[in-house]
Amino acid sequence: MSKKLYDEIPSLNLEDFTNGTEETKAQFVKELGEAYNNIGFVAIKGHYLSNELSQKLYAAVEKFFNLSTEQKKAYEKEELAGQRGYTSKGKEQAKGHKVPDLKEFYQVGQFVPDDHELKKEYPDNLWPSEVPELAELAKDAYQKLEKTGFEMLRAIAIYLGLDENYFDSEVTYGNSILRAIHYPPIENPEDLPEDAVRAAQHGDINLITLLMGASADGLQVLRRDGEWIPITALPNQLVVNVGDMLARLTNDKLKSTIHRVVNPAKEQMKSSRYSIPFFMHPKSSMDLTCLDSCVDTDNPKKYEDMSAGEFLAERLAEIGLLKK
Numbered sequence: 001m002s003k004k005l006y007d008e009i010p011s012l013n014l015e016d017f018t019n020g021t022e023e024t025k026a027q028f029v030k031e032l033g034e035a036y037n038n039i040g041f042v043a044i045k046g047h048y049l050s051n052e053l054s055q056k057l058y059a060a061v062e063k064f065f066n067l068s069t070e071q072k073k074a075y076e077k078e079e080l081a082g083q084r085g086y087t088s089k090g091k092e093q094a095k096g097h098k099v100p101d102l103k104e105f106y107q108v109g110q111f112v113p114d115d116h117e118l119k120k121e122y123p124d125n126l127w128p129s130e131v132p133e134l135a136e137l138a139k140d141a142y143q144k145l146e147k148t149g150f151e152m153l154r155a156i157a158i159y160l161g162l163d164e165n166y167f168d169s170e171v172t173y174g175n176s177i178l179r180a181i182h183y184p185p186i187e188n189p190e191d192l193p194e195d196a197v198r199a200a201q202h203g204d205i206n207l208i209t210l211l212m213g214a215s216a217d218g219l220q221v222l223r224r225d226g227e228w229i230p231i232t233a234l235p236n237q238l239v240v241n242v243g244d245m246l247a248r249l250t251n252d253k254l255k256s257t258i259h260r261v262v263n264p265a266k267e268q269m270k271s272s273r274y275s276i277p278f279f280m281h282p283k284s285s286m287d288l289t290c291l292d293s294c295v296d297t298d299n300p301k302k303y304e305d306m307s308a309g310e311f312l313a314e315r316l317a318e319i320g321l322l323k324k
């Protein structure tokens with residue numbers, strides 16, 4: 001097992017896996033596995049989301065967050081508990097953190113055919129009439145990120161010694177979320193509650209997260225030695241990290257690394273930050289019981305058996321986003 005300390009997250013080219021030779025594919029799997037066994041994050045190029053689409057999506061998202069509070073609140077439905085549509089500031093705090101994050105966000109969920117059995121399990125998406133282009137752009141980005149996620153999970157499956165298509169049926173029409181986040185300008189830093197940050201340190205709940213480059217710096221990951229490492233995705237890169245569900249399934253062989261978004265330096269306090277993570281979830285029925293191959297006397301089983309749906313409900317309650 002590699003014990004190296006990375007100064008930045010490793011960069012890989014997904015085309016080495018999707019469109020390469022047996023050798024480049026094997027090399028990709030090896031480097032990805034090593035990175036996920038160590039820092040839990042990589043940056044990838046050669047994925048399916050174009051720069052043009054991500055820029056158009058950012059523009060639409062910015063237009064939405066620039067609407068008045070009243071207009072935005074029309075898309076905040078209590079019964080959806082933030083799972084679809086808008087969530088205003090002060091609603092979500094990181095697990096174990098008392099002060100809410102300094103952000104508002106908009107969530108888009110799975111696109112299921114009307115006659116599919118999961119149609120009744122997932123709430124319908126909400127679309128703002130003020131930004132008519134958002135629906136199509138968000139759906140396109142959702143599906144491009146999902147397609148990228150399928151390939152990443154195939155590489156992960158091979159690294160784990162599973163069948164390459166192990167995750168495919170679990171994530172087909174999975175409960176994934178595209179979340180557009182706006183971290184508003186910080187007008188009066190001196191009035192902020194102590195501990196209030198853009199996003200307090202946390203691990204992601206899902207299998208993997210795919211994150212297109214944000215509009216500003218601030219994302220940091222916690223390295224094993226306790227150092228915070230800044231992360232930036234280049235314009236053509238996605239940052240892809242391991243979430244808690246995958247860490248659980250692999251008994252922490254793959255690391256769900258703690259990360260956070262810090263407040264900007266004084267000069268940049270007055271500007272907004274936007275980011276759009278895609279949280280790739282399986283269907284709620286997926287069994288997250290630790291894989292036998294990841295449990296031995298040196299690595300005793302750390303987690304009790306649970307389905308993805310049970311785990312998600314537990315975590316949403318902890319961050320203030322569970323339907324009551």
Ligand SMILES: O=C(O)CCC(=O)C(=O)O
Pocket residue numbers: 181199204214219259260261274275276277
């Ligand atoms: O805003 C970012 O860059 C990342 C946000 C994040 O980590 C999250 O929403 O889980």
Ligand SMILES: [Fe+2]
Pocket residue numbers: 202203204259
């Ligand atoms: Fe996160």
